Amino acid sequence: MPNIPYKIYLDESEIPSSWYNVRADMKTKPAPLIHPATLKPMTFEDMRPIFCDELIKQELDNDTAYIKIPDEILNFYKMYRPSPLTHAVFLEELLDTPAHIFYKFEGNNTSGSHKLNSAIAQAYYAKKQGLKGVTTETGAGQWGTALAMSCSFFKLDCKVFMVKVSYEQKPFRREVMRTYGASVTPSPSMETKTGRAINEAHPGTTGSLGCAISEAVEVAASTEGYRYVLGSVLNQVLLHQSIIGLETQAACRKYNIKPDIIIGCAGGGSNLGGLISPFMGEKLRGEADYKFIAVEPASCPSFTRGKFAYDFCDTGKVCPMAKMYTLGHDFIPSANHAGGLRYHGMSSILSELYHEGLMEARSVEQTSVFEAAEMFARVEGILPAPESSHAIRVAIDEALKCKETGEEKTIIFGLTGTGYFDMTAYEKYNNHEMTDYIPTDEDLAKGFAGIPNVNL
Ligand SMILES: *Cc1c(COP(=O)(O)O)cnc(C)c1O
Numbered sequence: 001m002p003n004i005p006y007k008i009y010l011d012e013s014e015i016p017s018s019w020y021n022v023r024a025d026m027k028t029k030p031a032p033l034i035h036p037a038t039l040k041p042m043t044f045e046d047m048r049p050i051f052c053d054e055l056i057k058q059e060l061d062n063d064t065a066y067i068k069i070p071d072e073i074l075n076f077y078k079m080y081r082p083s084p085l086t087h088a089v090f091l092e093e094l095l096d097t098p099a100h101i102f103y104k105f106e107g108n109n110t111s112g113s114h115k116l117n118s119a120i121a122q123a124y125y126a127k128k129q130g131l132k133g134v135t136t137e138t139g140a141g142q143w144g145t146a147l148a149m150s151c152s153f154f155k156l157d158c159k160v161f162m163v164k165v166s167y168e169q170k171p172f173r174r175e176v177m178r179t180y181g182a183s184v185t186p187s188p189s190m191e192t193k194t195g196r197a198i199n200e201a202h203p204g205t206t207g208s209l210g211c212a213i214s215e216a217v218e219v220a221a222s223t224e225g226y227r228y229v230l231g232s233v234l235n236q237v238l239l240h241q242s243i244i245g246l247e248t249q250a251a252c253r254k255y256n257i258k259p260d261i262i263i264g265c266a267g268g269g270s271n272l273g274g275l276i277s278p279f280m281g282e283k284l285r286g287e288a289d290y291k292f293i294a295v296e297p298a299s300c301p302s303f304t305r306g307k308f309a310y311d312f313c314d315t316g317k318v319c320p321m322a323k324m325y326t327l328g329h330d331f332i333p334s335a336n337h338a339g340g341l342r343y344h345g346m347s348s349i350l351s352e353l354y355h356e357g358l359m360e361a362r363s364v365e366q367t368s369v370f371e372a373a374e375m376f377a378r379v380e381g382i383l384p385a386p387e388s389s390h391a392i393r394v395a396i397d398e399a400l401k402c403k404e405t406g407e408e409k410t411i412i413f414g415l416t417g418t419g420y421f422d423m424t425a426y427e428k429y430n431n432h433e434m435t436d437y438i439p440t441d442e443d444l445a446k447g448f449a450g451i452p453n454v455n456l
Pocket residue numbers: 112113114115140142143231232233265266267268269270271272340341385387388416417418
């Protein structure tokens with residue numbers, strides 16, 4: 001590929017001016033969120049006590065393909081976008097593969113991840129509505145950081161419930177959030193009804209995302225002028241993250257790059273959904289074909305071993321129910337170093353696409369993920385986040401397959417962030433102390449038992 005620069009930087013003027021809503025091109029729309037009491041689809045009014053008005057509209061909009069990005073958000077995007085699409089020539093050389101590998105790097109901002117793309121949008125709409133502040137949960141801390149940055153930009157209060165294990169393991173993440181003015185509470189806390197109940201039922205628990213979500217929702221619903229915001233899973237978040245895919249598509253068009261395989265790690269599905277959306281749109285409209293691969297940890301295998309069913313989005317069951325691939329809202333994955341991939345469920349949009357066979361999924365074990373991370377860091381320079389390294393693993397596997405078959409495929413993967421706050425995990429890996437825990441069918445059965453019996 002002679003005429004392609006190592007790093008493709010679009011101009012500022014080439015940042016897309018609209019987000020792309022893949023639901024508009026889906027024949028079967030993702031199943032709606034439903035009210036746990038009535039089992040009826042959640043209406044605008046049902047959601048108003050919890051979410052911001054404009055974001056509810058985006059959540060419910062299955063038909064508008066392009067939604068204009070407000071100028072205030074576009075201006076903020078210019079601080080760190082467009083993000084580069086890099087031709088991983090050094091990795092190709094190392095692997096001695098005929099494949100062409102590219103990665104879209106989203107780690108070049110203080111949150112160290114793609115989360116800022118949606119955080120700034122959500123903070124903007126909250127501000128525009130005249131709210132005082134927002135509440136949220138954070139696992140690994142990237143989302144909390146992104147939201148803290150966005151709230152400080154728009155002068156909103158920001159209350160973050162941080163999964164206790166991360167709060168303790170990643171004190172510096174916490175301090176970054178506090179530097180941006182957010183308050184950070186370890187979850188489960190004693191400040192909410194749900195938190196107290198979970199602490200009582202599971203003394204000494206180190207928490208989970210599902211549990212932190214319940215706490216954040218409870219505080220938003222009971223505090224005047226506050227709403228709850230979520231960093232993944234929801235349709236609106238995939239919409240905002242489509243900026244990743246739209247820029248990638250623009251870069252590909254500019255340099256005549258034709259991807260065969262597009263790969264992303266999947267926690268709740270936002271970066272993967274954002275990266276693949278415009279390409280999936282082409283596939284759905286019959287204009288092109290791509291192979292899409294979602295990569296998840298073997299310790300939290302929502303797609304590859306989960307059930308496609310209505311389930312609660314949180315442990316405390318205060319949220320609406322979503323139809324998704326799920327391990328059950330009570331499922332607490334074993335300690336795994338990819339904190340951002342430990343959610344029990346998955347985006348309804350991606351769940352529907354996967355269910356229809358339009359996308360594949362793979363699960364990978366964490367030591368093989370860190371092997372891939374090390375290889376990548378040593379040749380491409382960037383120290384990847386453990387989450388992102390799941391995508392690197394499968395990109396390498398696919399490139400090695402090309403080496404066997406001699407096929408010259410073009411592979412694009414999402415490099416969602418950097419791993420500077422994950423050095424405890426790298427330390428474990430470097431000391432050869434990292435283990436791979438794969439839940440048994442019995443372990444999973446316990447989570448499945450909690451999935452409500454809803455057949456719609
Ligand atoms: C949160 C996070 C993920 C996973 O979340 P998705 O919503 O599935 O994208 C992946 N990588 C990084 C760096 C993250 O912070």
